[in-house]
Structure formats: C-alpha cells, structure tokens
Amino acid sequence: MAELVGVYGSTHNPLLWRARGQDLDSTRAGFDRLRDRLARARPDVLVVVATDHLTQWFYDNMPAFLVGKAEHIPATFWNEEREFGLPYRELAGDAALARDLLGGGIERGVDFAASDAFRADHSVLLPLLYLTPELDVPVVPVFTNCMAPPLPGAARFFQVGQVLRQAIEDSPLERRVAVIASGHLATEVGGPRHFAGSPDPGFDERAVTWLAEGRVDEALAALTYDRLREAGNVSHQFLNFLVAMGVADGRPAVHAEGARSRFATSPFFEWEP
Amino acid sequence: MSRYGINAFLREINMAAAAHRAYVADPGGYAAEWAGAPLTPEERAALQRRDFGALYGFGAHPYLLWSFTEAVWVPEISRAELVERFRRESAAHGYPDVAT
Numbered sequence: 001m002a003e004l005v006g007v008y009g010s011t012h013n014p015l016l017w018r019a020r021g022q023d024l025d026s027t028r029a030g031f032d033r034l035r036d037r038l039a040r041a042r043p044d045v046l047v048v049v050a051t052d053h054l055t056q057w058f059y060d061n062m063p064a065f066l067v068g069k070a071e072h073i074p075a076t077f078w079n080e081e082r083e084f085g086l087p088y089r090e091l092a093g094d095a096a097l098a099r100d101l102l103g104g105g106i107e108r109g110v111d112f113a114a115s116d117a118f119r120a121d122h123s124v125l126l127p128l129l130y131l132t133p134e135l136d137v138p139v140v141p142v143f144t145n146c147m148a149p150p151l152p153g154a155a156r157f158f159q160v161g162q163v164l165r166q167a168i169e170d171s172p173l174e175r176r177v178a179v180i181a182s183g184h185l186a187t188e189v190g191g192p193r194h195f196a197g198s199p200d201p202g203f204d205e206r207a208v209t210w211l212a213e214g215r216v217d218e219a220l221a222a223l224t225y226d227r228l229r230e231a232g233n234v235s236h237q238f239l240n241f242l243v244a245m246g247v248a249d250g251r252p253a254v255h256a257e258g259a260r261s262r263f264a265t266s267p268f269f270e271w272e273p
Numbered sequence: 274m275s276r277y278g279i280n281a282f283l284r285e286i287n288m289a290a291a292a293h294r295a296y297v298a299d300p301g302g303y304a305a306e307w308a309g310a311p312l313t314p315e316e317r318a319a320l321q322r323r324d325f326g327a328l329y330g331f332g333a334h335p336y337l338l339w340s341f342t343e344a345v346w347v348p349e350i351s352r353a354e355l356v357e358r359f360r361r362e363s364a365a366h367g368y369p370d371v372a373t
Contacts, residue, residue: 189339
C-alpha cells in the first residue's frame with residue numbers, strides 16, 4: 001500500500017531564482033530546511049499541488065482541479081526562461097499513482113479533470129529546483145484554479161486535500177508519497193502594490209498562525225476571494241496550502257514560517273504525515 | 274467588454290517568440306490585424322498603443338498583463354521605471370473585476 005511520508009508547503013516565487021542579496025538569507029534557509037526534511041522522508045514520488053499562471057490552463061478550458069497523468073512532464077515555458085531566467089527541464093511523472101488519485105477522488109466526490117499531456121510551469125518546477133535539485137523523484141502534478149475567478153471556495157480546497165490523503169492511502173502501489181503544496185502568502189503582481197515586499201504583512205502573520213495552530217475553521221471562514229485580493233491581487237494561491245492542511249487532516253503544522261525579503265514573504269510549512 | 278480577447282492576445286505575445294517579435298516590431302499593425310478572438314475597438318486601440326494602464330482598467334488578468342508589459346516595454350523603459358509607472362497607472366483604476 002502507498003504510504004504518506006511527508007506534507008510540505010513552499011513558495012514558488014520565480015524572482016528568487018536569479019536574485020542575490022542578504023535579505024534572501026532566511027528564504028534560502030527555508031528552502032534548505034525543507035530540502036533536508038524531505039530527504040529524510042525518502043519519498044518515491046512527489047504529489048505537487050500547484051496553480052499554473054494561465055500557461056497550459058487558460059480561459060478556453062479551465063479546470064477547477066486536475067490530475068496530471070503524464071509519464072513525462074516538460075517544465076517551464078519560453079516566457080519563463082525569458083522573464084525569470086528559469087531553466088527548461090523534463091520531469092518524470094507517475095501515471096499509475098496519478099490514476100489512483102483520479103479514481104480515488106472521483107469515488108469520494110471530487111471529480112478531478114485529468115490530463116495525459118501535462119506541462120508544468122514554475123509553480124511546479126521552482127520548488128523542486130530547491131527541494132530536489134537533482135529532479136530525480138517522479139512527480140504527480142495536481143493543478144488547482146487559484147487564478148481565473150470564480151475560484152472554488154476555501155472549504156473545497158481543504159476537502160480536496162482530505163480526499164487526496166484517502167486516495168493515497170488506498171492506493172495498492174508500493175510508494176512512499178510526499179505532498180508539496182506550492183503557493184504564496186500575500187502577493188501582488190501587475191497592480192498598484194507590486195514588487196515592494198509583502199503587500200499585507202498582517203495577513204501573512206495571521207495566515208501562518210492558522211496553519212501553525214491548525215485553526216481550520218478560522219482559515220476557511222476568512223479566506224474569501226475578496227479578502228485574499230485585499231491581501232494582494234494574486235494572493236489566492238495561498239489556497240493551495242489549505243489542500244496541504246487537508247492532507248494533514250487539519251493538524252497543526254510542525255513548522256510554519258514566513259521568510260521576509262524584498263520580493264514578498266515566502267511561506268514554508270511542514271506537517272507530520 | 275471582451276476580457277477573453279484581451280487575455281488571449283496578451284498570452285500569445287507572452288508565450289510565442291514569433292508573435293512577440295512581430296508585435297514589438299509593429300504594435301499598431303500587429304494588433305490591427307489580430308483576429309484570435311473578438312475585441313472592442315477601444316481594446317484593440319489600447320493593444321495597438323501598448324497601453325497597459327487602459328488594459329488594466331478593462332480588467333485584463335494582472336499576471337498576463339504584467340508579463341506582457343515587461344516583455345514589450347523593456348528595454349525601451351527600464352524595468353525599475355516600468356514597475357513604478359505600472360503602479361501609478363494601475364492605481365488610477367483600483368482593482369477592476371477580472372472575471373471573463
């Protein structure tokens with residue numbers, strides 16, 4: 001049977017990739033810590049919960065939640081190489097586990113869409129470049145729509161996490177599975193408050209506390225579309241951490257921090273499996 | 274209002290190197306001819322002018338719009354100056370609805 005061996009949350013801010021400076025020390029330390037913890041968990045496969053940036057998934061065909069069943073996953077698009085200096089990489093998928101997640105979700109009322117031709121953007125690749133730099137652990141990407149409103153509600157993100165856990169634990173495959181949620185705290189891009197550190201430090205502090213203390217009800221009640229937009233126009237990717245919180249059955253995180261830098265406050269979370 | 278058309282245009286310029294080259298060489302001509310999705314005359318005119326402030330006001334998706342703005346204005350305007358100008362011009366519109 002598949003076994004859940006770790007649950008994590010990470011930033012995927014692409015500006016970090018070629019940035020230098022002492023203000024990034026705590027962000028680097030956040031990645032280093034998660035990399036060590038993940039290595040100790042010895043996963044065979046990573047389920048990466050992430051939102052692409054209208055790259056593969058666009059308004060012509062926008063799923064709410066989707067499982068990537070591809071065996072080979074190209075990662076990053078031309079514009080991300082141009083804009084962020086990110087490399088192009090090819091990741092191995094795990095179609096067998098992906099099928100079990102898809103089927104396990106559908107059995108439990110989460111009708112995932114599915115793709116056999118998944119292409120990942122930096123929301124998947126950036127955390128992996130830091131957490132598994134050799135890119136030698138296969139990936140099952142789970143796309144979530146945090147980008148094109150109307151978005152699924154906060155409670156649905158949490159529930160999808162609970163269902164993912166059950167689907168992983170029900171899979172007959174011999175796999176050690178780690179889940180990594182990829183997201184942001186308060187973030188603005190393309191708006192009046194962009195590129196000047198966190199647009200809402202108060203939100204960041206409360207959000208980290210919800211996860212650190214396992215305050216599920218408080219988080220679900222607070223995280224409306226409008227409240228997230230008030231925190232910054234693209235803060236909705238915080239919802240991916242609710243998926244991780246659901247995978248961890250709402251228990252308090254064993255590690256929760258927001259690392260400040262000139263770009264934003266970068267989230268790093270870890271839950272016991 | 275045809276936010277879908279604006280977003281489809283921005284995405285094409287962002288993601289396709291050939292489209293990016295052609296648009297940067299002749300924004301007015303490229304946007305005049307573009308037939309990927311319906312646009313209102315005002316939207317098309319804003320795309321012809323590379324007018325990111327107006328596009329923001331129409332409710333273009335902020336991710337697509339910033340990537341586009343950076344891709345078609347730098348190095349003509351330095352990134353630092355563009356970040357600042359974008360702040361100013363978007364602030365004039367607040368936070369428009371971006372739903373398509």
